[in-house]
Amino acid sequence: MKILYTNQENFKSEFDKLVNRSDMDMANVMPVVSGIIADIRARGDEALNQQIAKFDRWEVNKNLAITQEQMKEAFDGLSDELKSALKVAYDRIFAYHEKQLEKTWLSFEENGSILGQKITPVDRAGLYIPGGKAAYPSSLLMNAVPAIVAGVKDITVCTPAIEGKVNELLLAALHVLGIKKAYKVGGASAIAAMAYGTKTIAKVDVITGPGNIFVATAKKLVFGDVNIDMIAGPSEIGVIADDSANVHHIAVDLLSQAEHDELASSFLVTPSAKFANDIKDEIYKILPTLSREKIARKSIDDKAAIIVAKDMDEAVELMNELAVEHLEIAVDNSLEFLPRIKHAGAIFLGHYTPEAVGDYLAGPNHTLPTGGSARFFSPLGVNNFIKRSSIISMNKDGLSELSKACMALADAEGLGAHKKSVEVRVK
Amino acid sequence: MKILYTNQENFKSEFDKLVNRSDMDMANVMPVVSGIIADIRARGDEALNQQIAKFDRWEVNKNLAITQEQMKEAFDGLSDELKSALKVAYDRIFAYHEKQLEKTWLSFEENGSILGQKITPVDRAGLYIPGGKAAYPSSLLMNAVPAIVAGVKDITVCTPAIEGKVNELLLAALHVLGIKKAYKVGGASAIAAMAYGTKTIAKVDVITGPGNIFVATAKKLVFGDVNIDMIAGPSEIGVIADDSANVHHIAVDLLSQAEHDELASSFLVTPSAKFANDIKDEIYKILPTLSREKIARKSIDDKAAIIVAKDMDEAVELMNELAVEHLEIAVDNSLEFLPRIKHAGAIFLGHYTPEAVGDYLAGPNHTLPTGGSARFFSPLGVNNFIKRSSIISMNKDGLSELSKACMALADAEGLGAHKKSVEVRVK
Numbered sequence: 113m114k115i116l117y118t119n120q121e122n123f124k125s126e127f128d129k130l131v132n133r134s135d136m137d138m139a140n141v142m143p144v145v146s147g148i149i150a151d152i153r154a155r156g157d158e159a160l161n162q163q164i165a166k167f168d169r170w171e172v173n174k175n176l177a178i179t180q181e182q183m184k185e186a187f188d189g190l191s192d193e194l195k196s197a198l199k200v201a202y203d204r205i206f207a208y209h210e211k212q213l214e215k216t217w218l219s220f221e222e223n224g225s226i227l228g229q230k231i232t233p234v235d236r237a238g239l240y241i242p243g244g245k246a247a248y249p250s251s252l253l254m255n256a257v258p259a260i261v262a263g264v265k266d267i268t269v270c271t272p273a274i275e276g277k278v279n280e281l282l283l284a285a286l287h288v289l290g291i292k293k294a295y296k297v298g299g300a301s302a303i304a305a306m307a308y309g310t311k312t313i314a315k316v317d318v319i320t321g322p323g324n325i326f327v328a329t330a331k332k333l334v335f336g337d338v339n340i341d342m343i344a345g346p347s348e349i350g351v352i353a354d355d356s357a358n359v360h361h362i363a364v365d366l367l368s369q370a371e372h373d374e375l376a377s378s379f380l381v382t383p384s385a386k387f388a389n390d391i392k393d394e395i396y397k398i399l400p401t402l403s404r405e406k407i408a409r410k411s412i413d414d415k416a417a418i419i420v421a422k423d424m425d426e427a428v429e430l431m432n433e434l435a436v437e438h439l440e441i442a443v444d445n446s447l448e449f450l451p452r453i454k455h456a457g458a459i460f461l462g463h464y465t466p467e468a469v470g471d472y473l474a475g476p477n478h479t480l481p482t483g484g485s486a487r488f489f490s491p492l493g494v495n496n497f498i499k500r501s502s503i504i505s506m507n508k509d510g511l512s513e514l515s516k517a518c519m520a521l522a523d524a525e526g527l528g529a530h531k532k533s534v535e536v537r538v539k
Numbered sequence: 540m541k542i543l544y545t546n547q548e549n550f551k552s553e554f555d556k557l558v559n560r561s562d563m564d565m566a567n568v569m570p571v572v573s574g575i576i577a578d579i580r581a582r583g584d585e586a587l588n589q590q591i592a593k594f595d596r597w598e599v600n601k602n603l604a605i606t607q608e609q610m611k612e613a614f615d616g617l618s619d620e621l622k623s624a625l626k627v628a629y630d631r632i633f634a635y636h637e638k639q640l641e642k643t644w645l646s647f648e649e650n651g652s653i654l655g656q657k658i659t660p661v662d663r664a665g666l667y668i669p670g671g672k673a674a675y676p677s678s679l680l681m682n683a684v685p686a687i688v689a690g691v692k693d694i695t696v697c698t699p700a701i702e703g704k705v706n707e708l709l710l711a712a713l714h715v716l717g718i719k720k721a722y723k724v725g726g727a728s729a730i731a732a733m734a735y736g737t738k739t740i741a742k743v744d745v746i747t748g749p750g751n752i753f754v755a756t757a758k759k760l761v762f763g764d765v766n767i768d769m770i771a772g773p774s775e776i777g778v779i780a781d782d783s784a785n786v787h788h789i790a791v792d793l794l795s796q797a798e799h800d801e802l803a804s805s806f807l808v809t810p811s812a813k814f815a816n817d818i819k820d821e822i823y824k825i826l827p828t829l830s831r832e833k834i835a836r837k838s839i840d841d842k843a844a845i846i847v848a849k850d851m852d853e854a855v856e857l858m859n860e861l862a863v864e865h866l867e868i869a870v871d872n873s874l875e876f877l878p879r880i881k882h883a884g885a886i887f888l889g890h891y892t893p894e895a896v897g898d899y900l901a902g903p904n905h906t907l908p909t910g911g912s913a914r915f916f917s918p919l920g921v922n923n924f925i926k927r928s929s930i931i932s933m934n935k936d937g938l939s940e941l942s943k944a945c946m947a948l949a950d951a952e953g954l955g956a957h958k959k960s961v962e963v964r965v966k
Contacts, residue, residue, distance in 0.1 A: 197944035336770035339915035343763035461932035466960035476929035488766035490927040500917040502903035505888035517624035533893035
């Protein structure tokens with residue numbers, strides 16, 4: 113695990129490597145994924161079933177859909193503790209996302225003109241939830257709740273079932289959410305099926321959810337025919353901390369990101385060289401105690417970095433350049449830094465807000481922009497499941513007031529019928 | 540120009556063709572566009588200049604940038620009428636988009652926890668404005684104003700200059716907007732330059748703006764490395780009208796869409812067979828009087844359709860299925876239909892709101908979803924130039940209350956360090 117000092121000679125070039133960490137090489141998988149999409153569009157369910165037999169190693173035989181009974185059975189089989197945990201998570205995520213709901217608005221002018229913006233949910237949403245090793249039931253909650261809050265009536269969930277099996281907690285979460293349409297299919301096939309429809313799986317309008325490079329590439333290729341949330345890569349955390357932070361806590365936080373994935377990145381920026389070195393020691397001390405030690409160690413060795421900054425101002429500046437997915441600010445006066453944080457998916461303030469609480473049930477979404485894309489992408493939210501329509505209403509007075517300017521511009525652009533459509537009404 | 544009756548035998552299949560009108564065949568141009576992007580990434584300005592020489596037929600010789608003097612000169616050369624029209628348009632578009640500004644919010648829990656959402660403008664926006672035949676200065680206003688309102692500090696404009704020349708009104712609009720960075724480059728090269736940067740053109744975070752199939756494909760390919768607004772195709776209008784509407788006015792409105800582009804679509808849905816036939820006659824009567832007759836006639840002949848519905852309820856239903864870019868509701872009680880309109884880019888209500896007034900200066904954006912994508916895309920707006928960051932702040936009490944549920948879920952997902960990061964803080 114490397115420690116960089118901002119005053120070292122090659123800092124700029126080393127830091128640039130961290131800034132430019134996103135390296136989703138879609139070009140290599142593009143032809144394969146294009147082929148899968150074309151095949152699903154051409155042959156529908158038949159192609160879908162073949163893909164499942166090949167990748168997930170089971171024969172569909174009409175059992176593509178997950179039944180309501182399977183969901184309920186899974187929920188009933190949970191411990192009381194997990195039942196209650198799912199409910200707490202659902203309620204808190206719901207309450208947060210309700211605050212994101214935009215309202216339709218109208219504004220009036222004295223001459224009687226009305227302008228406005230109408231908010232409507234999309235009719236049909238498709239949620240992709242990874243399965244297998246990386247089956248995270250929490251991702252289902254985080255994708256479904258904003259769609260439900262937005263008012264989407266028709267929600268489809270797709271998740272791969274390796275050898276036909278679906279994670280029990282995921283099934284239970286489907287029950288808690290009241291999902292009616294869920295299918296055991298994953299990868300690019302699932303994205304294509306939801307984007308274009310097959311006999312079994314109906315076409316949707318928006319596809320959201322995380323996935324591997326094949327899923328990400330498929331989402332990019334179907335974008336425009338449906339809307340998608342974002343293109344997400346490996347998870348990452350950035351921590352700004354000073355000597356007021358607890359070394360053990362911060363070391364665990366960095367490891368909690370590293371345990372996700374060998375490609376996950378963990379960054380610490382601190383003004384304290386002592387804190388930097390203590391964290392490094394602590395991380396290697398904790399590593400052997402982790403259930404996912406192997407993954408976490410590789411991520412820490414290859415992808416993590418500690419940066420010792422001149423002061424907190426420089427630390428904030430560097431973190432804005434990194435534009436990380438999860439940002440912890442573990443200092444005493446953390447709220448004071450909020451105005452200066454420009455780019456981050458989610459911001460965790462203070463000494464008692466570990467990133468993990470945001471993964472499950474603080475309330476905000478855990479589907480967040482990665483790889484520096486927090487510069488321009490937002491967390492998944494209600495916004496992904498609604499769309500806006502502009503509203504314009506004028507009477508003859510309102511149109512007349514604007515007619516001269518409007519006709520001048522139409523004229524200048526050489527659009528005669530545009531001009532005429534105003535002229536005939538006000539003459 | 541065909542007239543369809545909803546009770547005719549083959550109506551469903553004929554109507555489905557209209558619903559599935561979007562046919563952006565990007566597969567054919569994808570290899571060419573990928574090549575251009577790779578070339579710009581590898582060779583920067585050198586590749587840019589070669590592309591310009593080839594497609595726009597002029598030698599750059601360091602004159603890629605449009606100067607502030609050129610902008611001011613163009614503005615000074617405008618008629619007073621056009622100067623004033625630009626100003627009216629700018630002010631009204633600005634006032635509308637200001638109403639779209641979202642605010643950062645925080646919410647508090649009794650135990651001291653804080654949740655919230657921070658709104659930050661993107662640092663750098665890139666606006667693509669078509670040139671040549673389809674140079675619409677109004678598009679520059681419609682792309683730049685929401686970026687300015689959002690608070691974007693660094694705005695880059697790219698527009699192709701055929702034989703080195705840029706439309707005077709476009710130059711004048713650059714002056715009105717106070718744009719500092721504008722370059723004479725178009726097509727996929729411009730999109731690649733803004734997405735990845737060259738020596739002359741700096742990298743941006745978001746790219747918006749209309750363009751041909753090469754521009755649309757380039758935007759799709761760079762999506763993820765930057766954000767983009769949407770993938771837009773040919774323009775279109777849908778009109779719902781009954782016998783209360785003026786035949787001449789509505790015929791002109793349908794033609795105002797048709798004159799844009801041979802591929803533009805104009806749809807009328809009406810419960811009145813008489814109105815339907817009158818409109819058809821009127822359109823062919825007006826056509827020879829239009830400056831852009833040839834384009835409008837081809838669009839009307841190939842792409843337009845009139846549908847006679849059973850009643851207004853059916854008309855609204857059909858229009859929701861068409862999910863058009865511009866929707867006029869030309870009936871006496873137009874506002875009453877607003878709740879039932881689900882899918883449309885912009886809604887124009889009543890007898891005195893021709894679509895053209897929205898193109899220039901009513902206030903709402905004229906960059907709108909096409910080809911049925913109003914089902915899931917929204918008008919361009921302030922939203923395209925900001926991003927959200929979630930905020931979570933807890934103290935020991937707040938975290939403790941959630942710790943049991945959080946640790947149970949982390950446990951169930953097999954993420955030990957996640958669990959530990961909560962455990963070590965609350966024990």
